[in-house]
Amino acid sequence: FGRSEIRTAGKLVIEAEGPISETALFRRIARAWGLERTGARIVERLRRIASQTAARTTEGDVAFYWPGNVGPSSWRGFRVASDLETSRRAIYEVCIEEISALVMHVLHHGGGAPRQDVARSVCRLVGMARTPAEAELRVGAAIDRLIDLGDLTESNGCVREFG
DSSP states (O other), X not given: OOHHHHHHHHHHXXXXXXXXXXXXXXXXXXXXXXXXXXOHHHHHHHHXXXXXHSEEEEXXXXXXXXXXXXXGGGOOOOOOOOSSGGGOOOXXXXXXXXXXXXXXHHHHHHXXXXXXXXXXXXXXXXXXXXXXXHHHHHHHHHHHHHHHHTSEEEETTEEEEOO
């Protein structure tokens, strides 16, 4: 498969599913060409092409690729898992901006709640059956971010929308 075909496939996936983690993006592209694994050479080639195709942010050692019409500072969207296995994501595959949007959605529709309950709800929405400690930490980081931005407030152990 050629460079332009990979670029086209990458753009299609990013526009449909972005922001998307690098691992999920590469997995989708590899599967489209019938590859079961993505070895180091394939990953490096995909990384070079993808970095020329879309905006990229990183959180720790996880990279996320963004659709062309939006960026992290204006992102308010989120994807909810369906019954399809392929729609389910682990919390580390979801960027902090999308987790923040999920937190806002949960609180907007459910009112104030303890952090642990918000984390549990966010995990269910992305398709996780359990809420491991790492998920609580990531959702907690999103809550802290939203408090810093003035979108949320926290008192008496409850997080709620500001205002």
